[in-house]
Amino acid sequence: MATKEGKAFKPGVLLKTPKGTRDWVGADLLLRDHIFNTISNIFKRHGGTPLDTPVFELKEILAEKYGEDSRLMYDLQDQGGELCSLRFDLTVPFARWVAMNNVTQVKRYQISKVYRRDQPAIARGRLREFYQCDFDIAGQCDPMIADAEIMCVVVEVFEALQLDITIKFNHRRILDGLFAVAGVPDDKIRAISSAVDKLDKIPWVEAKKEMVEDKGLPEEVADRIGGYVQHSGNISEMLEFLKSDEKLMANENVKAGVADISLLVSYLEAMDVANKVSFDLSLARGLDYYSGLIFEIIMTPPNIKGPTNPNDLGAPSLESKPRNASSQPQVGSIAAGGRYDNLVGMYGKRPIPCVGISFGIDRIYTLLDVRREKKPSALTQEIDVYVMAFGGKDFGGLLPERMSIARLLWNAGIRAEFSAKVIPKLTQQFKAAKDVPLAVILGEDELAAGQVRLKALGSGDDEAKQKDRGLLIYKKDLVEEVKKLLTAIVQA
Amino acid sequence: MATKEGKAFKPGVLLKTPKGTRDWVGADLLLRDHIFNTISNIFKRHGGTPLDTPVFELKEILAEKYGEDSRLMYDLQDQGGELCSLRFDLTVPFARWVAMNNVTQVKRYQISKVYRRDQPAIARGRLREFYQCDFDIAGQCDPMIADAEIMCVVVEVFEALQLDITIKFNHRRILDGLFAVAGVPDDKIRAISSAVDKLDKIPWVEAKKEMVEDKGLPEEVADRIGGYVQHSGNISEMLEFLKSDEKLMANENVKAGVADISLLVSYLEAMDVANKVSFDLSLARGLDYYSGLIFEIIMTPPNIKGPTNPNDLGAPSLESKPRNASSQPQVGSIAAGGRYDNLVGMYGKRPIPCVGISFGIDRIYTLLDVRREKKPSALTQEIDVYVMAFGGKDFGGLLPERMSIARLLWNAGIRAEFSAKVIPKLTQQFKAAKDVPLAVILGEDELAAGQVRLKALGSGDDEAKQKDRGLLIYKKDLVEEVKKLLTAIVQA
Numbered sequence: 001m002a003t004k005e006g007k008a009f010k011p012g013v014l015l016k017t018p019k020g021t022r023d024w025v026g027a028d029l030l031l032r033d034h035i036f037n038t039i040s041n042i043f044k045r046h047g048g049t050p051l052d053t054p055v056f057e058l059k060e061i062l063a064e065k066y067g068e069d070s071r072l073m074y075d076l077q078d079q080g081g082e083l084c085s086l087r088f089d090l091t092v093p094f095a096r097w098v099a100m101n102n103v104t105q106v107k108r109y110q111i112s113k114v115y116r117r118d119q120p121a122i123a124r125g126r127l128r129e130f131y132q133c134d135f136d137i138a139g140q141c142d143p144m145i146a147d148a149e150i151m152c153v154v155v156e157v158f159e160a161l162q163l164d165i166t167i168k169f170n171h172r173r174i175l176d177g178l179f180a181v182a183g184v185p186d187d188k189i190r191a192i193s194s195a196v197d198k199l200d201k202i203p204w205v206e207a208k209k210e211m212v213e214d215k216g217l218p219e220e221v222a223d224r225i226g227g228y229v230q231h232s233g234n235i236s237e238m239l240e241f242l243k244s245d246e247k248l249m250a251n252e253n254v255k256a257g258v259a260d261i262s263l264l265v266s267y268l269e270a271m272d273v274a275n276k277v278s279f280d281l282s283l284a285r286g287l288d289y290y291s292g293l294i295f296e297i298i299m300t301p302p303n304i305k306g307p308t309n310p311n312d313l314g315a316p317s318l319e320s321k322p323r324n325a326s327s328q329p330q331v332g333s334i335a336a337g338g339r340y341d342n343l344v345g346m347y348g349k350r351p352i353p354c355v356g357i358s359f360g361i362d363r364i365y366t367l368l369d370v371r372r373e374k375k376p377s378a379l380t381q382e383i384d385v386y387v388m389a390f391g392g393k394d395f396g397g398l399l400p401e402r403m404s405i406a407r408l409l410w411n412a413g414i415r416a417e418f419s420a421k422v423i424p425k426l427t428q429q430f431k432a433a434k435d436v437p438l439a440v441i442l443g444e445d446e447l448a449a450g451q452v453r454l455k456a457l458g459s460g461d462d463e464a465k466q467k468d469r470g471l472l473i474y475k476k477d478l479v480e481e482v483k484k485l486l487t488a489i490v491q492a
Numbered sequence: 493m494a495t496k497e498g499k500a501f502k503p504g505v506l507l508k509t510p511k512g513t514r515d516w517v518g519a520d521l522l523l524r525d526h527i528f529n530t531i532s533n534i535f536k537r538h539g540g541t542p543l544d545t546p547v548f549e550l551k552e553i554l555a556e557k558y559g560e561d562s563r564l565m566y567d568l569q570d571q572g573g574e575l576c577s578l579r580f581d582l583t584v585p586f587a588r589w590v591a592m593n594n595v596t597q598v599k600r601y602q603i604s605k606v607y608r609r610d611q612p613a614i615a616r617g618r619l620r621e622f623y624q625c626d627f628d629i630a631g632q633c634d635p636m637i638a639d640a641e642i643m644c645v646v647v648e649v650f651e652a653l654q655l656d657i658t659i660k661f662n663h664r665r666i667l668d669g670l671f672a673v674a675g676v677p678d679d680k681i682r683a684i685s686s687a688v689d690k691l692d693k694i695p696w697v698e699a700k701k702e703m704v705e706d707k708g709l710p711e712e713v714a715d716r717i718g719g720y721v722q723h724s725g726n727i728s729e730m731l732e733f734l735k736s737d738e739k740l741m742a743n744e745n746v747k748a749g750v751a752d753i754s755l756l757v758s759y760l761e762a763m764d765v766a767n768k769v770s771f772d773l774s775l776a777r778g779l780d781y782y783s784g785l786i787f788e789i790i791m792t793p794p795n796i797k798g799p800t801n802p803n804d805l806g807a808p809s810l811e812s813k814p815r816n817a818s819s820q821p822q823v824g825s826i827a828a829g830g831r832y833d834n835l836v837g838m839y840g841k842r843p844i845p846c847v848g849i850s851f852g853i854d855r856i857y858t859l860l861d862v863r864r865e866k867k868p869s870a871l872t873q874e875i876d877v878y879v880m881a882f883g884g885k886d887f888g889g890l891l892p893e894r895m896s897i898a899r900l901l902w903n904a905g906i907r908a909e910f911s912a913k914v915i916p917k918l919t920q921q922f923k924a925a926k927d928v929p930l931a932v933i934l935g936e937d938e939l940a941a942g943q944v945r946l947k948a949l950g951s952g953d954d955e956a957k958q959k960d961r962g963l964l965i966y967k968k969d970l971v972e973e974v975k976k977l978l979t980a981i982v983q984a
Binding site: 014015016017018019021022023024025026029030033041042044045046047049050051052053054055056057058060061074075076077078079081082084086096097099100108113115117129139141142145146148149152156266267269270271272273347348349382383399400401403404406407410411413414415416417420421422 | 515521525534536541542543547566589644762875893899906
């Protein structure tokens with residue numbers, strides 16, 4: 001019952017949802033709720049407190065937090081009173097809440113929609129209205145402990161969702177130091193950083209071209225950057241590579257970043273999640289407010305894991321060649337985060353160090369949705385019992401009696417329906433009940449004796465179903481018998 | 493941890509949420525989620541399918557649906573592209589979805605925030621951003637069956653929430669007919685209807701004054717209206733009263749409305765909910781789109797129930813005299829709805845008859861919140877196990893070991909925390925664990941033997957807690973032992 005962005009006309013009125021938005025309905029929504037529940041249960045395990053903030057914030061609260069992405073913000077019209085914008089992420093509202101309430105220590109989570117006037121790509125799960133699902137740890141603590149716990153949360157979440165992921169990480173201070181050592185002028189650092197960040201999508205020659213031709217970096221500086229950011233290996237090799245470079249290690253930022261990462265790795269090992277992380281010097285991330293560790297979660301590329309069964313949807317390829325429609329959708333990063341120690345302080349309060357992760361629910365949904373389509377049996381059964389009645393020529397429909405039985409079942413928490421016709425036809429009722437496991441069948445004679453018929457509808461053909469008249473039981477035993485049969489059906 | 497609309501200044505930046513909005517956090521949010529779950533489980537019992545629509549809709553979709561309330565709509569700024577407004581209710585987006593997807597039959601529910609630029613009154617649960625929780629039945633069916641099921645849903649919801657309510661109902665066609673028979677000119681019907689609708693808040697003399705002096709109705713017409721709408725009694729008395737008035741019954745609208753209500757009552761009796769409803773000729777409801785049965789749910793006034801214990805928060809007074817702050821908050825109607833058979837057709841599609849109910853979650857929350865404050869024990873326990881360590885002079889903190897134990901517990905779905913200090917103090921750890929039922933205590937000697945200590949923290953004083961060193965168990969048995977103890981604690 002998915003309702004994708006759709007259109008229909010009548011004279012004058014365009015019948016659609018706004019650009020980049022969609023309706024969610026039925027099983028789609030239940031799958032999304034399942035993702036929410038899975039994730040929030042893990043947040044709760046880690047002592048997370050839920051937070052819900054308004055969908056719009058004062059415009060000045062959001063100002064100067066998002067760099068050049070700010071142009072994608074939705075503003076509310078000035079109708080008198082305060083100027084507001086729709087929230088752009090959940091991190092800035094969280095920082096506003098921390099500052100406003102003088103919170104000094106908290107683990108909070110929030111699952112809410114955010115809004116960006118970006119170019120939508122619905123098939124890849126990129127919309128203008130989309131869910132984020134954030135977990136953040138705020139407060140003074142010893143270095144890298146909270147950062148390691150966030151990564152552990154990431155691993156637990158994707159284990160629970162059965163998605164095989166890799167956490168790519170880097171450190172803003174290492175990146176800053178590395179650019180400085182390579183000879184990037186201060187005023188070009190953000191522009192060069194953004195070119196480096198594209199290295200997961202474009203080859204080095206193109207990134208270098210952008211740096212040199214578009215951004216005016218001397219070629220030898222670009223080559224020095226290339227020597228660093230193209231380096232790859234496991235974490236201890238990467239740390240050795242950095243530590244062995246005396247020029248780099250003479251830079252205070254690089255030194256501090258390397259110390260942080262060495263400590264982080266020891267904690268990740270203690271939590272048994274070190275095998276899920278990968279140190280990537282080319283990871284830069286766009287947002288202004290990150291100040292330390294940064295990370296991005298991708299589906300583990302199959303070439304890392306060796307040959308992959310193309311039907312194993314847990315490990316899609318992220319290589320850049322176009323893939324056909326039947327394969328795993330390419331969704332890019334499915335979660336991202338980092339440390340932002342200065343954001344709360346921007347509101348004029350005491351700075352509170354924070355680190356957090358944001359899960360891209362719509363992209364995760366897109367991945368799980370493909371898997372679901374392969375297992376139609378996983379669809380939920382929406383109604384347990386259909387209450388029906390039939391009789392001879394003078395049959396009056398027994399509507400009040402069907403209502404009364406339905407109420408009995410509803411009161412017991414059983415999902416029940418009946419035909420909204422005074423005198424329903426037998427075939428109509430069986431048709432309406434085709435996906436329902438049980439039927440209660442009323443007849444005048446049985447009711448007079450305080451009895452009803454209960455029958456499992458099973459998967460036989462319609463004619464067979466209609467012939468079997470079911471089990472005759474007393475009304476007072478109905479709820480108990482229904483529960484027994486439902487349990488048996490679930491276990492079968 | 494409630495965060496009410498709050499303010500704090502720094503030079504230039506006002507640190508607050510926008511007017512009429514608030515943050516929700518911690519136990520407040522968990523109570524709200526509990527209300528959502530309770531209600532949506534009942535919707536599911538009735539075969540409800542969830543729907544989620546975008547927070548904004550095209551402006552022209554919302555146009556001409558809300559009468560004079562339209563001025564309260566939030567518009568998005570024109571940033572190029574489509575003109576949009578924040579949704580004002582969930583009914584119009586539902587009708588848009590039905591029309592856009594050519595749905596002919598559905599029971600759908602939606603729990604989402606809606607937006608109205610009204611004067612906020614936070615203590616009474618009236619905000620500019622607030623939740624609605626809607627259940628609607630769309631599609632052709634025999635008369636009043638769906639209407640009766642909606643009322644049954646209402647009764648089940650408030651039974652589950654343990655709130656003692658009354659469903660006041662009326663019929664738009666009876667009201668229209670009654671105004672026509674009384675002599676109200678067609679062009680004054682909406683204005684007079686709105687004056688009548690105030691009769692739950694103001695006495696008849698004031699309403700009459702508004703009709704005659706402000707709205708120019710001849711006094712004798714107003715008096716005739718008064719003769720009708722002030723009439724009260726139980727449902728069968730009310731039906732008798734209407735049926736005995738030949739002039740009224742000569743009006744086609746009144747006749748059709750009376751027939752509908754007679755049928756409705758027989759269905760409500762079959763579903764055993766007739767004792768919760770009350771026929772109120774003065775109920776009119778503001779929204780344009782209602783076309784048949786209308787209803788509004790209020791807390792049952794104590795005078796209907798006889799003497800009420802003032803501590804029984806299930807039955808607050810709704811009388812108009814001001815009440816002191818310590819008593820039940822006055823929230824007005826806590827749910828409302830009705831039949832709207834023409835709304836879907838306004839989008840140029842085949843008209844689909846609909847009837848639905850909208851629950852005012854923030855008002856229901858306000859009622860339940862007062863009750864919760866009386867039962868602090870009902871607060872949720874947020875963490876199950878605190879992992880701590882202590883040792884002698886050379887104690888290194890055992891941080892990786894605490895992390896490893898925490899990961900073991902998290903993996904088993906157990907909520908666990910540990911101090912984010914490399915070398916935490918014993919007293920700090922006990923303080924942090926003060927609301928936590930269990931502690932796992934690590935020591936170097938025990939760990940060397942593959943063992944840890946597990947202890948119930950109970951409610952003793954800090955000193956006693958610190959002396960008892962707990963049960964010595966093997967690490968491999970930890971999860972099982974923790975689960976056993978937690979079960980025992982929950983059952984105690």
